[in-house]
Amino acid sequence: MELRDRIRNRQARIGIIGLGYVGLPLAVEFAKAGFEVTGFDVDVAKVSSINKGHSYIGDVASEDVAAAVKAGKLSATDDMSKLHDMDAIDICVPTPLRKTRDPDLSYVVLAVDAVRARLKPGQLVILESTTYPGTTDEVVQPALEEGGLKAGKDFYLAFSPERVDPGNPTYTTRTIPKVVGGVNEISTELAKELYGSIISTIVPVSSTQVAEMVKLLENTFRAVNIGLVNEIALMSHRMNIDVWEVIEAASTKPFGFMPFFPGPGLGGHCIPIDPFYLSWKARQNGFECRFIELAGHINGSMPAFVVERVSEALNSQKKAINGSRIHIFGVAYKKDVGDMRESPALDVLELLHRRGAVLSYTDPHVAVLEHGDFSLKSVPEADAAGDDIDCAVICTNHSAFNYGEMPKRFPLVVDTRNALKNIHAENVFRL
Numbered sequence: 420m421e422l423r424d425r426i427r428n429r430q431a432r433i434g435i436i437g438l439g440y441v442g443l444p445l446a447v448e449f450a451k452a453g454f455e456v457t458g459f460d461v462d463v464a465k466v467s468s469i470n471k472g473h474s475y476i477g478d479v480a481s482e483d484v485a486a487a488v489k490a491g492k493l494s495a496t497d498d499m500s501k502l503h504d505m506d507a508i509d510i511c512v513p514t515p516l517r518k519t520r521d522p523d524l525s526y527v528v529l530a531v532d533a534v535r536a537r538l539k540p541g542q543l544v545i546l547e548s549t550t551y552p553g554t555t556d557e558v559v560q561p562a563l564e565e566g567g568l569k570a571g572k573d574f575y576l577a578f579s580p581e582r583v584d585p586g587n588p589t590y591t592t593r594t595i596p597k598v599v600g601g602v603n604e605i606s607t608e609l610a611k612e613l614y615g616s617i618i619s620t621i622v623p624v625s626s627t628q629v630a631e632m633v634k635l636l637e638n639t640f641r642a643v644n645i646g647l648v649n650e651i652a653l654m655s656h657r658m659n660i661d662v663w664e665v666i667e668a669a670s671t672k673p674f675g676f677m678p679f680f681p682g683p684g685l686g687g688h689c690i691p692i693d694p695f696y697l698s699w700k701a702r703q704n705g706f707e708c709r710f711i712e713l714a715g716h717i718n719g720s721m722p723a724f725v726v727e728r729v730s731e732a733l734n735s736q737k738k739a740i741n742g743s744r745i746h747i748f749g750v751a752y753k754k755d756v757g758d759m760r761e762s763p764a765l766d767v768l769e770l771l772h773r774r775g776a777v778l779s780y781t782d783p784h785v786a787v788l789e790h791g792d793f794s795l796k797s798v799p800e801a802d803a804a805g806d807d808i809d810c811a812v813i814c815t816n817h818s819a820f821n822y823g824e825m826p827k828r829f830p831l832v833v834d835t836r837n838a839l840k841n842i843h844a845e846n847v848f849r850l
Contacts, residue, residue: 420605420609421541422506422507422541422542422543422575422609423608423609423612425506426506426507426609426612426613426616427612427616429452429453429454429616431454431506431507431613432454432455432456432457432504432505432506432507433446433449433454433455433456433457433505433506433507433508433509433613434456434457434458434459434501434502434505434507434508434509435449435456435457435458435459435508435509435511436459436460436502436508436509436510436511436512436530436533436534437459437460437510437511437512437513437526437530437548438458438459438460438462438465438466438469438495438511439476439511439513440476440478440583440585440688440758441511441547441581441583442458442460442509442511443458443469443474443475443476443479443484444476444478444479444583444591444592445509445511445547445592446458446493447479447483447484447487447493448592448593448617448618449616449617450487450490450492450493451483451487451492451617452616452617453492454492454616455491455492456487456492456493456494457493457494457495457496457501457504457505458493458494458495458496459495459496459497459498459499459501459502459533460495460497461497462497463497465495466495466496466497467495469484469488469493469494469495470488470494470495471488472484472485472486472488472489473485477585477586477755477756477757477784478583478585478586478587478591499533499536499537500537502533502534502536502537503537503539505542506541506542506543507542507543507544507545507613508534508542508543508544508545509545509547510527510530510531510534510544510545510546510547510548511547511548511581512526512527512529512530512548513526513548513688514526514527514548514549514550514692514696515688515692516692516695516696520695520699521699522550522551522695522696522699524550524554524558526548527546527548527550527554527558527559528558528562531558531559531562531563532562534563535562535563535565535566538563538566538568538574539568539574540568540573540574541573541574542574542575543574543575543576543577543606543609543610543613544559544563544574544575544576544577545576545577545578545579545599545610545613546559546577546578546579547578547579547580547581548581549580549581549634549635549638549688549689549692549693549696550631550696551631551635551696551697551699551700552628552629552631552632552635552697552700553628553631553700554578554631555576555577555578555602555627555628555631556602556627556628559576560576560602563576570602570603570606571601571602571603571605571606575601575602575605575606575609575610576601576602576606576627577599577600577601577602577606577607577609577610577627577630578599578600578601578627578630578631579597579598579599579600579610579614579630580598580630580631580633580634580637581634582595582596582597582598582634582637583595585687585753585756585758586753586754586755586756592617592618593617593618593619594618594619595618596618596619596620596621596622597614597618597620597621597622598622598623598624598630598633598634599611599614599621599622599623599624599630600623600624600625600626600627600628600629600630600631601626601627602626602627607623607624611623632697634693635693635694635696635697638689638690638693638694639693639694639697639711641679641690642685642690642691642693642694642711642714642715642718643694643710643711643714644677644679645679645680645681645682645685645690645714645718646713646714646715646717646718647679647714648662648666648679648680648681649681649682649717649718649721650717651665651681652681652850653717653724656850661849662681662849662850663837663840663849666678666679666680680836680837681721681835681850682721682763682835682836682850683721683722683725683763683764683766683767683814683835683850684718684719684721684722684725684763684766684767685718685719685752685761685763686751686752686753686758686760686761686762686763686764687752687753687758687760687761688760688761691715691718691761692761694708694711694714694715695715697711698711698712721763722763722766722767722770723766723770724850725763725767725812725814725833725835725850726740726767726770726771726774728833728835728848728850729745729771729810729812729833729848731848732810732831732832732833732846732848733809733810733831735831735846736809736830736831738809739775740771740774740775740776741774741775741776742775742776742777743776743777743809743810744776744777744779744807744808744809744810745771745776745777745778745779745808745809745810745811745812746778746779746780746781746798746803746808746810746811746812746829747764747767747768747778747779747780747781747811747812747814748780748781748782748800748811748812748813748814748815748816748817748820748822749764749780749781749782749813749814749815749816749817749820749836750762750764750765750768750780750782750785750788750814750815751764751782751784751785751815751817752764752815753815754815754816754817754818755784755817755818755819756784757782757784757785759785759788762815763814764780764814764815765790767812767814768780768788768790768793769790769791772791772793778793778795779795779798779803779808780795780797780798781797781798781799781800781803781820782797782815782817783797783800783817783819784817785797800819800820800821803828805827805828805829805830808829808830809830809831810829810830810831810832810833811825811828811829811831811832811833812832812833812835813832813833813834813835813836813838813839814835814836815836816836816838820838822838822839824842825839825842825847826839826842826846826847830846831846831848832846832847832848833848833849834847834848834849834850835849835850836850837849837850
């Protein structure tokens with residue numbers, strides 16, 4: 420087959436639609452492997468940055484982008500007409516939720532429409548955006564077939580869920596096993612061939628729906644278990660039990676237990692959102708995901724609990740939230756990244772703001788924070804003076820932070836991440 424040969428000979432031209440946390444690392448890996456890669460994005464700032472050899476993603480070095488651009492293996496454009504020149508097209512666009520908690524496939528639909536207008540025989544199209552089971556077969560395939568070409572015969576179609584873990588130096592695009600499922604056997608085989616050129620382990624499954632469900636199971640597994648441990652944390656607080664000590668002791672069991680940790684809430688694009696894709700699809704089939712919905716409710720209540728702990732901490736010093744100077748350490752959704760998507764720190768800040776707190780924050784990865792009706796700039800950790808702060812709240816425990824004797828620097832600390840586990844003092848309030 421011509422496409423298979425072009426992939427094996429590194430002659431296949433690859434297009435990546437969506438140059439964010441998923442698309443850019445993928446584009447760079449294909450370029451490193453010798454493919455000619457074109458990135459497509461409607462954000463002209465991203466396009467310009469890549470063409471200048473600059474990376475805006477923490478896990479992708481600018482040196483790698485610059486080398487690929489200089490070698491003529493990587494370029495970016497907002498001109499979707501060039502999709503016609505591609506042999507394989509990867510769609511890596513966002514799939515958020517609407518305010519009603521229903522899936523928002525508008526970005527996927529726009530990307531598919533752009534591909535459909537330039538689709539040609541022999542192309543391979545792969546959707547990577549996280550979505551509900553059936554999206555590839557029910558939404559993408561019919562749209563692409565409107566021009567008369569048939570999936571699995573005239574062109575090839577597959578789904579392969581992204582598994583990006585921002586800030587993780589151990590598991591990268593190349594080392595994380597890749598699940599692929601096509602609309603037919605040849606589509607699966609071609610997707611395997613393409614990804615196998617840059618990824619060490621490929622896991623084929625029997626259909627696009629299985630591949631779509633794999634991603635939702637992975638993230639729902641985490642959401643539900645985090646919901647469980649968050650509920651245990653709430654319960655332990657009521658019973659005056661140190662939940663962190665409980666988890667540490669339970670983790671010594673060599674079988675049947677996997678540690679999860681409580682926190683101020685869920686963040687990132689996947690875990691707070693993907694379970695709702697699954698429960699939405701289940702409702703379409705007459706099934707109610709009560710367990711998943713309950714976990715979402717518990718996780719969603721954690722920012723309010725953090726604010727309750729701040730109130731308790733201030734009350735211990737006969738102070739109120741209103742008028743108190745509260746400093747947040749870490750506003751990104753996880754440590755060592757600047758990703759603000761669905762960050763629970765935003766909810767904590769908003770709730771404190773509504774109650775009249777005077778807010779500031781430190782985050783080495785987020786220089787400016789604009790949310791709702793307030794705008795803040797990150798304060799260097801060394802300049803976050805204890806005398807000027809009534810209470811500090813650790814929302815994200817970045818590796819760059821050097822807390823030192825935190826209770827001595829600040830009169831009160833609310834620690835949601837067990838960052839001060841070796842500091843035992845009355846003025847440290849844990850989750």
